[in-house]
Amino acid sequence: MEAKEIWERLEEKFSGRVHGFKGDVFDPYLHVEPQAAVEVCRYLRDDPGLKFEVLSDLTALDWPKEEKIQLVYHLYSYTHRHQIVLKADLPREAPVIFTMEEIWKAANWMEREVFDLFGVVFDGHSDLRRILLPEDWVGHPLRKDYVEQEEYDGISTQRAPLVEKLLR
Amino acid sequence: MSAMNEATAGEGAAFQTEDMIINVGPQHPSTHGVLRFVVRTDGEVIRSALPDVGYLHRSIEKIGEKVTWHGFVPYTDRADYLAAMFANQGFCMAAEKLGGIEVPRRAEFCRVIACELNRIASHLISVGTFGQDIGAITPFLHALRERETINNLMEEICGARLTYNYIRIGGVGYDITQETCGRIGAFLDHFELIVDEYNRLLSYNKIFVERLVQVAPISLEDAFQYNIVGPNLRACGLRWDIRRDIPYSLYPELDFDVPVGTGEKGILGDCYDRYMVRILEMQESCKILRQSLRMMPKGPAIAKVPRKFKPPAGEAYIRIESARGDMGFYVVSDGSEYAYRVRFRTGSFTAMGLVEKLSRGIMVADLIALIASLDVDAPEIDR
Numbered sequence: 001m002e003a004k005e006i007w008e009r010l011e012e013k014f015s016g017r018v019h020g021f022k023g024d025v026f027d028p029y030l031h032v033e034p035q036a037a038v039e040v041c042r043y044l045r046d047d048p049g050l051k052f053e054v055l056s057d058l059t060a061l062d063w064p065k066e067e068k069i070q071l072v073y074h075l076y077s078y079t080h081r082h083q084i085v086l087k088a089d090l091p092r093e094a095p096v097i098f099t100m101e102e103i104w105k106a107a108n109w110m111e112r113e114v115f116d117l118f119g120v121v122f123d124g125h126s127d128l129r130r131i132l133l134p135e136d137w138v139g140h141p142l143r144k145d146y147v148e149q150e151e152y153d154g155i156s157t158q159r160a161p162l163v164e165k166l167l168r
Numbered sequence: 169m170s171a172m173n174e175a176t177a178g179e180g181a182a183f184q185t186e187d188m189i190i191n192v193g194p195q196h197p198s199t200h201g202v203l204r205f206v207v208r209t210d211g212e213v214i215r216s217a218l219p220d221v222g223y224l225h226r227s228i229e230k231i232g233e234k235v236t237w238h239g240f241v242p243y244t245d246r247a248d249y250l251a252a253m254f255a256n257q258g259f260c261m262a263a264e265k266l267g268g269i270e271v272p273r274r275a276e277f278c279r280v281i282a283c284e285l286n287r288i289a290s291h292l293i294s295v296g297t298f299g300q301d302i303g304a305i306t307p308f309l310h311a312l313r314e315r316e317t318i319n320n321l322m323e324e325i326c327g328a329r330l331t332y333n334y335i336r337i338g339g340v341g342y343d344i345t346q347e348t349c350g351r352i353g354a355f356l357d358h359f360e361l362i363v364d365e366y367n368r369l370l371s372y373n374k375i376f377v378e379r380l381v382q383v384a385p386i387s388l389e390d391a392f393q394y395n396i397v398g399p400n401l402r403a404c405g406l407r408w409d410i411r412r413d414i415p416y417s418l419y420p421e422l423d424f425d426v427p428v429g430t431g432e433k434g435i436l437g438d439c440y441d442r443y444m445v446r447i448l449e450m451q452e453s454c455k456i457l458r459q460s461l462r463m464m465p466k467g468p469a470i471a472k473v474p475r476k477f478k479p480p481a482g483e484a485y486i487r488i489e490s491a492r493g494d495m496g497f498y499v500v501s502d503g504s505e506y507a508y509r510v511r512f513r514t515g516s517f518t519a520m521g522l523v524e525k526l527s528r529g530i531m532v533a534d535l536i537a538l539i540a541s542l543d544v545d546a547p548e549i550d551r
Contacts, residue, residue, distance in 0.1 A: 026265055053392040059509075074485060
């Protein structure tokens with residue numbers, strides 16, 4: 001199914017809670033209200049005409065100027081061989097969204113990664129811990145304003161500039 | 169149990185067992201890199217194995233935001249050092265998609281040849297270490313011997329043996345010469361027979377087969393739920409290969425089969441199927457290589473790309489079939505010299521998410537077989 005048809009079906013079913021469809025880009029995407037994301041995804045997975053069996057990818061984008069963190073869901077259907085991209089905008093100060101774990105189990109690890117690197121909290125997640133960084137790491141590195149902590153566990157994370165080293 | 173407890177406890181209580189926590193890794197040779205599992209066992213039976221990843225996290229995605237588009241290509245090698253060519257290709261394809269760059273036909277052939285050679289090398293490691301993990305050292309040495317030849321060929325093609333930096337935005341770094349093509353052909357003549365040797369040595373070895381059949385089967389439903397990709401997905405019986413089903417590069421012009429698991433020795437989707445799919449895939453790669461060597465036209469090996477490459481603002485998602493399956497590259501540009509966001513989606517990461525579920529109720533020794541069969545690669549998990 002073409003992305004435009006998917007969008008039309010969604011718009012009809014969830015009018016007001018999905019918006020901002022963009023079909024003239026490489027990978028057509030649409031925006032979904034964070035509160036409605038789980039419901040929309042369940043429909044996308046279960047509807048026999050859509051059948052998005054897999055959550056290919058879940059990641060986020062940080063837009064400090066617009067004060068938002070944007071979650072990006074790449075969905076794919078093996079049955080119908082079509083794909084769609086969903087985006088959900090969250091406030092940058094306190095980004096919270098409901099977990100997709102009950103729709104796709106793969107979301108468990110992907111959401112942990114987004115939590116780890118962006119600080120997005122997934123409500124209802126079964127095991128929301130850091131996954132790539134140590135538990136006691138400070139900050140979320142993929143945010144644009146991230147400042148690396150100076151030392152971790154007594155080990156410096158800084159490196160003296162090469163020139164200074166040579167002059168010494 | 170002390171005598172006093174024994175006296176007070178009931179008859180049945182004397183046979184009660186206690187769960188034991190065992191730490192596997194992070195420096196265990198069978199974990200293929202730096203991987204750690206916290207295993208809760210009841211005797212020999214695993215109650216659960218919790219994977220603990222992140223030991224090899226090098227923040228490649230953050231680096232992608234700090235260096236130029238061209239400058240990031242060498243970093244992509246490090247995402248998966250057993251199959252570096254695919255990350256090269258994926259990132260470059262994503263950049264080309266954004267920038268609207270046409271890749272010369274000869275360069276596409278160079279890419280296909282380099283990638284398929286790399287696929288064979290990666291599968292050789294997978295198959296070889298599989299035997300080693302189960303306790304057979306000899307097949308590993310046989311596999312590495314062949315891989316050595318591929319490494320030599322790669323060195324000839326691009327000057328590096330592991331981290332290639334061969335595929336560039338717009339084409340490839342160096343053309344493949346006629347002499348190298350000849351040597352690749354000679355290697356194929358030799359290697360196609362060697363696959364048979366592996367089958368006699370390992371694939372149909374009774375002990376090896378017994379260790380793998382019916383161990384940790386993955387159902388197709390689980391594969392979808394957990395987003396299992398690549399050879400692991402095909403082992404579940406789904407004939408799905410990005411090269412064939414979402415075609416990219418020159419793969420639509422090339423003729424090859426997509427091997428799937430059949431459950432020939434045990435049940436569909438067990439460790440043996442996952443092993444066998446990789447053996448068969450190596451033969452398919454040989455087919456692709458032969459065709460590419462024959463069809464390669466003359467021409468330039470790289471398109472003209474400005475040194476200050478600034479793709480227009482926008483985003484692109486690319487899927488390629490790496491040795492570990494569907495590798496996704498999501499790049500966002502804001503029109504500047506640096507990428508706004510680079511994201512790698514890798515097959516090993518999602519496969520590790522399934523380990524906890526698969527490990528329930530299997531034996532401790534089978535956990536090693538399971539990890540080997542998934543062919544997870546620690547650097548690719550952690551990036």
